[in-house]
Every structure is written in C-alpha cells, then in structure tokens.
Amino acid sequence: MASAETSTTEVTLTLPDATLEGFLALPAEATGIVVFAHGSGSSRFSSRNRAVAEYLNESGLGTLLFDLLTADEHQVDQQTRELRFDIPLLSRRLGGAVQWLEEREDTRQLSVGLFGSSTGAAAALIAAAANPERVAAVVSRGGRPDLAGDSLGKVKAPTLLIVGGRDTQVIEMNREAAERLTCYHRIGIVKGATHLFEEPGTLEQVEQLAADWFNQYLQ
DSSP, rough: OOHHHHHEEEEEEETTTTTOOOOOEEEEOOSSSEEEEEEEEOOOTTTTHHHHHHHHHTTTOEEEOOSSSOHHHHHHHHHHOGGGGGGHHHHHHHHHHHHHHHSTTTTHEEEEEEHEEEEHHHHHHHHHHHHHTTEEEEEEOOOOOOGGGGGGGGOSSOEEEETTTHHHHHHHHHHOOOOOOSSEEEEETTTTTTTTTTSSTTTHHHHHHHHHHHHHHOO
C-alpha cells in the first residue's frame, strides 16, 4: 500500500480531444512521476497497474493512472475492441497527459517516466519518441513494443522491456522490437510468469524491476 506520506487525488485531464478521469498520487518528497498507459480494454482501475503504482509510491515516485478512453469510447471498445489497438490515439492521449503534468505547479518540476502494458507499451514508446525532452525513462510490462513501428528508432529514454518467461510469443516480439531501439535498453524476463504475471511472486518482481529502473533514471 502507498505510504501515509503519499497524497492521492482524483483528477480530470482536459485534453484537446477528450476529458479523462485519473488518480494522481504524490509522495511528500517525490523524486519523479510515472504515467501509466494500460492497454487491451483496461482502465485506471487495473488491479495490476494499481499494485505497481502503490509500490512506486512507496519508493518515492509519484504516479498518474488515467483512462486513455472516455466512458463512451470505452463502451464502443468493449463491443468492437478496435480503440485499444488505435495506437496513434492512445499515444496522443499519453502525450497530452505528459503536457498536463507540465502545466501543474505540483508536478512540472518532476522528471517523467512512462509505464506501458499490452498495447499501452507501444503508445508509451511513441509518446517518449515525441517528447524526448520530457520523458526520461520507459518501462513495458508484457507489452507490444513492436506496435510502435518507426518510432522505436527515435526513442531517447532508457527503456526496460519486462516479459514473462513463459510468454514465448511476446518475448519474441519484444526481442524484435529491442533490435530497433537505439536508446539504452534492456529486456527483463521474469521466470515462470505468463502474460498477465498472475503466478505467485511474479508481479512483485515486476514492481521491483520497474522501481529500480525509474529510480535510476528519474533523478
């Protein structure tokens, strides 16, 4: 759980093309802030992302969990499953969130990291490539970085790709994407984990890997 020194508030992000709901958590002496990009129909209520966010809060990092889709768009996506694969849309919303943080007095001085899972990982990498002066680190959890396409070669931020050891197809996708990255990067394989890191102790390893990476690069 987040420490008592962490202040968590519900926020509304007013972006050029949407108004989105989120949770902003700021430790008293935050050393950076991590924006979460979920994927595959998930939301700010994702239990796995919230667990990772609380761990990052414990380690002194602020977090922003927000819905990349409006309520109406989410309803459409539940039926068609098309918007979760609209990577340009997701990356644009993520870039908007990075700008939103820059406009807030309590977050504008903090270095920004992006944590993407599933299709959100591609959105995070595209947003990082588009905001090289603002995004200082990227972590992908069970992500599809291959969907970032030509943006992979433009990412400047140190990037960690975390994959489950039993998620063989996604491991291969991550390796292929890593070959196109020109920034400092690493693949972290969590032994015994499948795609959703549901096995005992595997999500905790994700939390530790992510916290170590962000604390190294968001100073």
